[in-house]
Amino acid sequence: MMKKLVVLTGAGISAESGINTFRDSDGLWEGHDVMEVATPQGFEANPALVLEFYNQRRKELSTVKPNKAHLNLVELENHFDVEIITQNVDNLHEKAGSENVTHLHGELLKVRSSVDESLILDWNKDLVLGDLCTKNSQLRPHIVWFGEMVPMLDKAIEITKEADILMIIGTSMQVYPAASLVDYIKPKTPIYFIDPKPQISENDFNDLTIIKNVASLGTHKLIELLIK
Numbered sequence: 655m656m657k658k659l660v661v662l663t664g665a666g667i668s669a670e671s672g673i674n675t676f677r678d679s680d681g682l683w684e685g686h687d688v689m690e691v692a693t694p695q696g697f698e699a700n701p702a703l704v705l706e707f708y709n710q711r712r713k714e715l716s717t718v719k720p721n722k723a724h725l726n727l728v729e730l731e732n733h734f735d736v737e738i739i740t741q742n743v744d745n746l747h748e749k750a751g752s753e754n755v756t757h758l759h760g761e762l763l764k765v766r767s768s769v770d771e772s773l774i775l776d777w778n779k780d781l782v783l784g785d786l787c788t789k790n791s792q793l794r795p796h797i798v799w800f801g802e803m804v805p806m807l808d809k810a811i812e813i814t815k816e817a818d819i820l821m822i823i824g825t826s827m828q829v830y831p832a833a834s835l836v837d838y839i840k841p842k843t844p845i846y847f848i849d850p851k852p853q854i855s856e857n858d859f860n861d862l863t864i865i866k867n868v869a870s871l872g873t874h875k876l877i878e879l880l881i882k
Contacts, residue, residue, distance in 0.1 A: 659734035659880075660817035661727055662835060664741045666824020666849065667869040670721040673714065673744055693800045701792065702783055708795040709780045711743075712762045720750035723823065723869035726877060728752055733881055734819070739810045739835070741825055743797055756813065758806050764796035771805065814838045821876065823848045823869050827859070846879075848872030 665673075690696045691707045728751045730736050738747050738755045743762045747755045767773035767787035774796055775787075785793045798804055814820070814835045820843055827833055827847060836845065836859065845862045847854070848869055856862045863879075865872040 656733070656735040657818040658816050659730060659736045659819045659821060660814055661736060661738045661821045661823065662740075662814075662825060663738060663747070663823045664825025667721075667723050667740075668718075668742050668744055668746055669824070670723060670868060670870055671718045671744075671746055673718055673742075673746075688800065692797070694802065697794060697799070701794075705781050705783065705795070708762065708797065712778070712780075715744055715762060718744070718746065720746045721870055723873045724750035724752070726870070726873035730877065730880070737813045737817075739813060756806055756810055758798070758804055758810060760795070760797040762795070762797070765793045766796045768792045768794050810835060811838050815840070817843055819844050819846070819880070821846045821848070823873065827854055846876055848876065 686707060690700065691704050697704045724746050727736060727738065727747070731753060736752070736754065738752050739758060740747060740755060741758050743757065743760055745761065745763055763776060763778055765775050765777040765781055765785075767789055769789055769791040770787070773787050773789065775793070777793075777796075781793060781795065783792065787793055815838050817839050820836070820839050822836075822845065826849075827836065839845070842861055845859055846865060847862060848865045848867060849872075850866060850868050852864050852866055854862075854864070856864055865875050867875065
């Protein structure tokens with residue numbers, strides 16, 4: 655029986671594909687204040703702006719490709735039962751061929767009802783005012799905005815509890831949700847943390863190995879470590 659390898663990924667894994675990180679150091683996302691484009695209040699105040707913002711993000715997906723880090727995770731499926739929990743809203747894990755991907759923060763290629771969050775549709779074109787769900791309500795991006803519940807968090811916790819190995823790529827171990835998910839692993843579960851500028855030391859967690867590198871090179875190194 656294959657060991658279960660749970661991989662938590664964040665913006666750092668998509669950066670090498672040319673997708674800008676969710677939030678730049680100046681608090682802007684693609685030139686916009688995140689409060690304008692990533693909150694329910696922003697959507698209420700200016701829905702047309704918010705819809706167009708995500709239309710642009712959705713269009714970008716057709717121009718970017720998975721990088722070596724995404725492909726390395728697919729290769730690991732030959733040796734492990736791999737489950738990916740991602741904070742990213744792109745589809746690069748799926749494009750690369752990963753089988754089991756849970757999106758914590760939603761997906762750009764889906765939309766949902768404004769009145770029923772369980773009413774979710776696949777969507778690969780522009781979303782505009784007047785696009786309604788079957789309950790006659792405006793459709794909105796299927797993105798978890800600031801201040802909203804994370805509906806997939808319970809599923810992510812259950813997956814993490816089953817991990818024989820935990821890998822964290824491109825997201826901080828000090829920031830939610832990575833920091834909270836680590837609390838659910840079984841004792842003595844090895845943790846591999848891939849980050850070019852780690853803010854932690856190996857003394858901060860039990861059984862932690864830090865690979866100080868970008869995602870593509872770090873995952874290659876990890877394959878060498880895990881598949882001996």
